Amino acid sequence: MQLTRKIRIYPTEEQAAVLWDLSDINRRLYNRALNERRDAYATGTKGVTYIKQQNDLPELKKEWPELKKVNAKVLQMTLKTLDANDRSFFELIKVDPDTKPPGFKGRKYFTTMKHNQSGFKIDTDSIKLSHKLPGGVDLIFAIPEHEFGVVKQVEVFQDGKEKWYLAVVEEVVPPTPVDNGQYQAWDLGVIKQTAVNSQGKFIEVQNIRPDRYWNKKIDTVQSKRDHCKKIKGKQPSRRWKRYNAVKRKMEKKKSNQLKDFQHKVSKKLVENTKAGTIIIGDLPVKKMPRSKTATKPMNRSTQGTGYLARFAGFLTYKAILAGKQVIEIGEEYTSKTCCCCGKIHPEMTVKDRVMQCDCGSVFDRDRNAAVNIMLRCLSQNALWTGYQEFTGNLRHTGLKIASIPGHSQEAPCASGG
Numbered sequence: 341m342q343l344t345r346k347i348r349i350y351p352t353e354e355q356a357a358v359l360w361d362l363s364d365i366n367r368r369l370y371n372r373a374l375n376e377r378r379d380a381y382a383t384g385t386k387g388v389t390y391i392k393q394q395n396d397l398p399e400l401k402k403e404w405p406e407l408k409k410v411n412a413k414v415l416q417m418t419l420k421t422l423d424a425n426d427r428s429f430f431e432l433i434k435v436d437p438d439t440k441p442p443g444f445k446g447r448k449y450f451t452t453m454k455h456n457q458s459g460f461k462i463d464t465d466s467i468k469l470s471h472k473l474p475g476g477v478d479l480i481f482a483i484p485e486h487e488f489g490v491v492k493q494v495e496v497f498q499d500g501k502e503k504w505y506l507a508v509v510e511e512v513v514p515p516t517p518v519d520n521g522q523y524q525a526w527d528l529g530v531i532k533q534t535a536v537n538s539q540g541k542f543i544e545v546q547n548i549r550p551d552r553y554w555n556k557k558i559d560t561v562q563s564k565r566d567h568c569k570k571i572k573g574k575q576p577s578r579r580w581k582r583y584n585a586v587k588r589k590m591e592k593k594k595s596n597q598l599k600d601f602q603h604k605v606s607k608k609l610v611e612n613t614k615a616g617t618i619i620i621g622d623l624p625v626k627k628m629p630r631s632k633t634a635t636k637p638m639n640r641s642t643q644g645t646g647y648l649a650r651f652a653g654f655l656t657y658k659a660i661l662a663g664k665q666v667i668e669i670g671e672e673y674t675s676k677t678c679c680c681c682g683k684i685h686p687e688m689t690v691k692d693r694v695m696q697c698d699c700g701s702v703f704d705r706d707r708n709a710a711v712n713i714m715l716r717c718l719s720q721n722a723l724w725t726g727y728q729e730f731t732g733n734l735r736h737t738g739l740k741i742a743s744i745p746g747h748s749q750e751a752p753c754a755s756g757g
């Protein structure tokens with residue numbers, strides 16, 4: 341599996357100047373290739389593909405010798421990025437007619453450079469990027485000590501003004517997972533994460549909600565921004581730009597706070613369980629394009645599921661790296677089915693926080709869902725020993741749960757009480 345490590349670097353003034361020069365060559369190559377694609381599109385010429393543009397590079401270098409100063413692979417990756425942007429545009433436009441095609445890169449913005457397979461040298465505490473610009477400035481950057489596996493790619497980019505980073509993509513071989521008969525099932529939610537393990541013990545983690553703090557502030561700035569006139573086709577005013585920059589900064593802070601939290605929580609959860617198998621519900625994340633016509637609450641709620649999917653992703657890769665197996669289970673009706681008797685309660689809404697069933701069971705909604713996810717996984721995979729152990733342990737906690745799926749009539753919970 342591949343892991344990407346984001347590392348902040350601090351180039352000297354000379355190094356920064358070299359990076360900008362290299363970036364500028366890539367930027368112009370990108371713009372030239374985009375222009376070629378646009379011309380081809382306008383005249384109906386076929387065949388201006390990534391392969392063609394890559395094959396044209398050696399010829400292009402003859403008339404544009406500056407290109408030779410950049411690592412050949414980096415140039416190829418710049419063309420590949422354009423190709424990917426173009427493709428995703430043609431995919432998105434199918435669902436959202438407001439999608440903008442890839443645009444030309446302005447000289448103000450640093451063009452990300454991807455050193456793929458070659459063009460970099462890695463040590464435990466430094467990374468060197470190759471280039472052939474005159475002046476003899478080496479692009480060597482100190483990094484926190486780390487033993488890298490097989491490194492596939494090193495990307496250099498800016499994130500925020502004058503903040504430089506490397507993204508190091510590393511191939512990692514995770515340990516072979518072992519089924520130790522211990523399971524942990526997760527119900528992932530926007531409000532909290534709830535887990536249950538084979539012993540019938542529950543864990544709950546309340547999510548932090550940076551959106552509660554930030555959304556109000558963001559809305560205020562946005563409304564201030566929207567009061568500034570912006571005429572179509574004309575440059576926005578300075579005030580408009582300033583408010584817009586503030587708004588973006590706040591959105592970024594909000595998103596980073598949640599991301600950090602998710603990283604910490606998923607790490608802790610994986611470290612603190614003995615279970616060899618982690619079970620999570622598969623989230624019904626639909627691909628929804630972000631469009632200008634979408635209402636704000638809708639955009640925010642789809643963001644919510646996006647964050648949840650990201651959390652599931654963190655949990656999954658951290659578990660796999662720790663030598664655990666991760667199973668995804670269809671989670672339809674897991675929150676509307678009583679885990680004791682199996683009765684489905686379609687009348688339940690998202691607001692009902694408690695599962696209250698005719699069989700007498702009264703149970704926290706998310707705990708109920710976590711138990712159902714566990715039961716479903718164990719029965720679908722015919723892990724009957726695990727199933728018996730789990731239901732047995734749950735009964736010890738006082739839960740009147742059936743021991744065999746589909747045999748609720750014989751289960752103790754049928755006696756009422």
Ligand SMILES: [Zn+2]
Binds near residue numbers: 678681698699700701
């Ligand atoms: Zn019931």
